[in-house]
Amino acid sequence: MKAFTKRIILLALIAYSISSIAQKNKPNIVVIYTDDHRFSGVHALGGMAVQTPNIDSLIANGVSFSNGYLMGSFSGATCVPSRAMLMTGRNVFELQGQGNTIPSEHKTMGEIFKENGYHSQIVGKWHQDNASLHRSFNDGEKIMGLGVYLTDHFRMPLWDWDKKGKFAKEDAYLLTYNEEGKTVKRPLNKNDKRGPTGTEEDGPHTSEIFAEDASKFIKKYKKKKPFFMYLAFHAPHDPRQAPQEYRDLYPPEKIELPPSYLAQHPFDNGHMVLRDEELAAWPRTPKIAQQQLADYYAIITHLDAQIGKVIAALKESGAYENTLIVFAGDSGLAVGNHGLMGKQNIYDEDGVHIPLIFSGNLITDKGSKRDALVYNFDILPTLCEFTNTLKPASVTGKSLLPVINKETKSVRDYTFHAYKQFQRAYRKGNYKLIEYVRAKDFHKKNGESIRGSRVTQLFNITKDPWEVYDLSFFPEYAETVKVMRKEMKEKAQELGDKKANIEGEKYGFWEFY
CATH class of the missing domain: 3.30.1120.10 (Arylsulfatase, C-terminal domain)
Structure with a gap:
């Protein structure tokens, strides 16, 4: 009996050892998701005047997709279904409602990796329900988008990670600078009116907050488990605010307008009057469009600098060697194209064409581009295959790994x-x-x-x-x-x-x- 018990223990130890080695060798994953960031909002992709050296570096060290798309939305807030599609690997017609609530039977990206030996971490914007947020991550840094919104990157209501998953409205706070210039928390009060009214004098920008949190986590992470990080920036979503030094890079009068610029859309597309379209007066004169585009480029370049800090943290910590970095935008944005300002349309750059990059030391075919037609909900099944993680039945997107590895040129023909x-x-x-x-x-x-x-x-x-x-x-x-x-x-x-x-x-x- 003792010999049998010893054998069982020995087999268990061997199994544990194999499991530990497999887990140790699994790559870390960092998914960087930006908001209202169109394909041409990355210099190396669209060739426009916007400066994005750090995202360009991701492209140079990875595989980028020239035809990455958002399928669409049944909500004017297109970022809600976009993020639900990203998280669940399901198309827009398969979501429950518009993705505000992710049902428990739809496994999320964070949840899948959490259940497969990863430490799952969130930083930044969450646009779904609290229950799906709580079950998707082991822990989190500062989070936004849970119900209180001041329309201001410099005065953004934030929540700390709540182990119980409550994320109560009264727990929201702002980050401001005190008299010594140090960043401090303060609760919201009745005098905190909707913006945009903040500047870099009031407090740190959301992009700075989230990049700092992500960088700190990466540098301090010492667990044996690989980590999965969902880093969701709010930029370059309006209001298009950036510190003055970035705004100075783009004098409006020098901005060249894209070929699709129009003062007014030629017909009623069905949804011409909503908050995005109220950001600028009609007609969209060249002067108005230049100013909007200058502000858009400024907040993107500021965002790019923060992404650079996260990449630097990966390299400084040594994690870069075994980390897959995914960068994607959640939608396109018009900013004057076709006479529109928002993303409530299905033109390419104006609404559905997104940047999509798989980058890092683990990518071998560096600096290459793929023309395959792909959606954002293909990211999750790709990560599952890349990490040898079993894909749940609820995930219906297509893995892009065969395209990345040049085993096939496409996964769909439309x-x-x-x-x-x-x-x-x-x-x-x-x-x-x-x-x-x-x-x-x-x-x-x-x-x-x-x-x-x-x-x-x-x-x-x-x-x-x-x-x-x-x-x-x-x-x-x-x-x-x-x-x-x-x-x-x-x-x-x-x-x-x-x-x-x-x-x-x-x-x-x-x-x-």
Whole structure:
């Protein structure tokens, strides 16, 4: 009996040793997610005047995707479903509601790695429910987005990690500078009105706060477990605030406007009046667009400097050697393109085209680019395969590792995009079809149905990436439009985009198409 017991103990020790070695060799993961950061908001990707040396360095030391996309949103706050898709590896039609709440049956990115031998850590913005936040991470640094918002990067309500997962409203605080110039906490009070009114004199910028927290964690981390970090910046989301030294880099009068700049959008796209579009007056004169773009570039360059600190911390701590870094934006942003300011659309740069980079010492094909059509919800299954972690059944995205490793050129041959009940897009090959249905004013009048308007656009996205030249009305493209319309309807059916009332929407797109 004693011999049998010794054998069991020996086998257990061997199993533990193998498990420990496998766990030790697993890479750390740092997922950096930025807010309203379009593809061309990275210099090395879009070639625009914005300065992003640290993100450019990630590209030089990694594999970047030229066709990374957000599938879409059924909410004007597109960052909510975008982050839910990232966290769950599920497409926009598979989310519960708009992703405000992530149900327990949908395993999250942090939760998956937490359950597979990782220390799971969050820093920054969380846009979902407290329950999914709590179950996704072992611990966290400063967190924002849990209910109190002052629209101000220099006066951002924050929460410390709550082991019980309550994150109560009354626990929110601001970081300010005291008389000695030291950063101190203070509770919110009734005099804290919505901004933007803060400057670098009032307190640290959100990008500085989150980068400092992430860097401290990385430098101090001594556990044997590998770590997973979700570093979610709020920048470059409006208000487009940055310290003066970064604003000085971009004199508005010297800003060159992109090819798709317009003073006004040529038609009602269904959602022309909302907070993002109220950030600047109509028409968007060149002067207005230049100022908005200058501010956008300034906050991006400031963000880039903070990302540089995190990369430096990885290298200083020695963790860089065994860390996979993923960098992605959550949506595009118009900032004057097509006469728009926000991201409530499905044009590429204005709404759905995002930067996506896999970088670090573990990437061998450094500085290379991939043209495969991919979504942000493909990141999670990619990380699962990269780390030999079992992918849960709830994850439906496609792993990009075969594309990264050049085993295949693509994982899909089209992309499909949706914005609320107003807009749908279908991209395949060189062409992108966008269809608009403005049915929000639908009503009965004299017994007749008033169904608003319909508009079609067709772009050769390869030759015309800024989507300037609409080809839909030319006779020679009639067959292309016909074929793409048919295929778009088929893909909509496959994806489940056929409900007349999605999450409280009064009218469905296909009901009136």
